[in-house]
Amino acid sequence: MNQREKEEYLREYGILKSQGKPFFPYAVAKDAAMACVVMACIITMSLVLGAELGSKANPTTTTYVPRPEWYFFFLFEVLRVVKPPSLVPLATIGVPTLGMILLFLLPFYDRSPERRPERRPIATITGIVVIAAMAFLTYSGANAGSPTAIEMATPPAVLKAGGTTLATYEAGKLAVAQTGCLACHKIGENGNDGPGPQLTHIGARLPRQGIARTLVNPTAPMPSFRNLPPQKFNAVVEFLSQLK
Amino acid sequence: MPKLPAPPVPAPLKAPPARPGEGNGKVAPVDHGRNAGVAVVDWVDERTSLSGGARWLMFRKVPKGTNWFYTLGSATMFAFLSQAVTGVFLAMYYRPDPSGGAYESIRHVTNEVFLGQFVRGMHKWGSSVMVILVFLHMGRTFFFGAYKYPRELNWVIGVVLLILTMLMSFTGYLLPFDQRAYWATIVGTNINGTGPLLGPYLSDFLRAGPEFGATTLSRFYAIHMLLVPGAIAALIGAHLYLVTKLGTTAPPWLKAEKDPELRKAEA
Numbered sequence A: 001m002n003q004r005e006k007e008e009y010l011r012e013y014g015i016l017k018s019q020g021k022p023f024f025p026y027a028v029a030k031d032a033a034m035a036c037v038v039m040a041c042i043i044t045m046s047l048v049l050g051a052e053l054g055s056k057a058n059p060t061t062t063t064y065v066p067r068p069e070w071y072f073f074f075l076f077e078v079l080r081v082v083k084p085p086s087l088v089p090l091a092t093i094g095v096p097t098l099g100m101i102l103l104f105l106l107p108f109y110d111r112s113p114e115r116r117p118e119r120r121p122i123a124t125i126t127g128i129v130v131i132a133a134m135a136f137l138t139y140s141g142a143n144a145g146s147p148t149a150i151e152m153a154t155p156p157a158v159l160k161a162g163g164t165t166l167a168t169y170e171a172g173k174l175a176v177a178q179t180g181c182l183a184c185h186k187i188g189e190n191g192n193d194g195p196g197p198q199l200t201h202i203g204a205r206l207p208r209q210g211i212a213r214t215l216v217n218p219t220a221p222m223p224s225f226r227n228l229p230p231q232k233f234n235a236v237v238e239f240l241s242q243l244k
Numbered sequence B: 001m002p003k004l005p006a007p008p009v010p011a012p013l014k015a016p017p018a019r020p021g022e023g024n025g026k027v028a029p030v031d032h033g034r035n036a037g038v039a040v041v042d043w044v045d046e047r048t049s050l051s052g053g054a055r056w057l058m059f060r061k062v063p064k065g066t067n068w069f070y071t072l073g074s075a076t077m078f079a080f081l082s083q084a085v086t087g088v089f090l091a092m093y094y095r096p097d098p099s100g101g102a103y104e105s106i107r108h109v110t111n112e113v114f115l116g117q118f119v120r121g122m123h124k125w126g127s128s129v130m131v132i133l134v135f136l137h138m139g140r141t142f143f144f145g146a147y148k149y150p151r152e153l154n155w156v157i158g159v160v161l162l163i164l165t166m167l168m169s170f171t172g173y174l175l176p177f178d179q180r181a182y183w184a185t186i187v188g189t190n191i192n193g194t195g196p197l198l199g200p201y202l203s204d205f206l207r208a209g210p211e212f213g214a215t216t217l218s219r220f221y222a223i224h225m226l227l228v229p230g231a232i233a234a235l236i237g238a239h240l241y242l243v244t245k246l247g248t249t250a251p252p253w254l255k256a257e258k259d260p261e262l263r264k265a266e267a
């Protein structure tokens, strides 16, 4: 806005303001009504939804799937979708930081005097797209697993067997994700390709006993997993041997 | 002393003027009682001159066409006040002790203290309500172009308030110290640590060291209940000062009608 536009705005605004109503009691009454709605919402939510308390924090568990408060789901979703570790900082820190900087500087790069949303198509469309993107990411983040989860289709044979086979498979999948195998191995679309070999078809290359032996006596730098609880260990072996 | 102009109270609420003959005689004790409020206000005002400021704040005009979208800012402020009040009650019971005390104190509040779960629920859900309201308010000012001249600085203060609000919910999430709280915070601080330049320092500052340790919880607690709320309260003050000083925007599609006087003069 140049000097003329500024003065024009101030003059126009001065007239509109002088034709308005006093803040007290007119705006105060509206604000008070809104405050009552806000308090009613908070009280109702507290009464209906309560305040749960999970089990006590235990730093030694490795099976807990972390979940943030819902309004951080969009960040969480970005972390989950972006798998290559070199890009993770860019996605989780870079994008929000850039967003914040753009938000901070908004009045300094959008300097046109126009205020009506329909006459500022770039700003309005950008705003709507950003809101839609955040809503979408929040929604899919709400329905997603942990950033360390493995996402792949369960083999039909396992699905058909059902029962304990399926349960062990799922337990093994979770255990593999949380034991840190993905740091060095790629499984399907998940994890890093190297330094370890891909495990996507490990079940076709190694028999069950072979997998178990490798887990107990691996070649360096892979650590040994002989200290996993037996049940978890079996689940891991079962899961890996199904990867064909 | 100069007389203050009468506030624009709607006619039905105005006190009727005294009838002739009434109250002209001796001042009865009842009259003293009736005037006690005014007398106290007068006494304070004579020493502080606050009434000018109060009038400046309350009896300014809001432009024509101001609608319900304009209540979102004050609604956010009410959500913040609700958080402050319920937070004070929670702080009366809370112990920032990671070796079990924190969890135990929250369990005590939730299960044993009278209305404890209710107040904790209000604080917990109030945080969601406040976050939603901040975003709605920001959306309103964005789509109405309210960040433009002369309100740029108020937008910048608003963005800081937004970040501080998110920081409140991040630090508050850890305090119950259950599994959910603990693991989400581990992930959160780790994400933070991957940031460029300041990232590792920031997460070291949050954790009070390179690892999640014994003092992390009390650090989060201090940030959550002293540092950030203080900053938010101060910035809301600055935000409202600017709102009052500059006036709230008129809805963008409103055009000022020409002053009737001017129109007459032109004709």
Ligand code: HEM
Binding pocket: B069, B070, B071, B072, B073, B074, B075, B076, B077, B080, B134, B137, B138, B141, B146, B147, B151, B154, B155, B156, B157, B158, B159, B161, B162, B165, B232, B236, B239, B240, B243, B247, B248, B249, B250
């Ligand atoms: C704790 C958070 C906040 C509180 C308590 C708050 C409070 C308020 C209040 C009471 C108003 C008066 C007009 C109205 O209610 O719409 C206002 C105006 C304004 N706020 Fe906020 N606000 C907050 C956050 C923000 C944020 C996040 C932004 C944007 C990034 C923002 C930008 C503005 C602007 C530009 C105005 C002037 C609007 C106008 O004149 O029409 N505020 N704020």
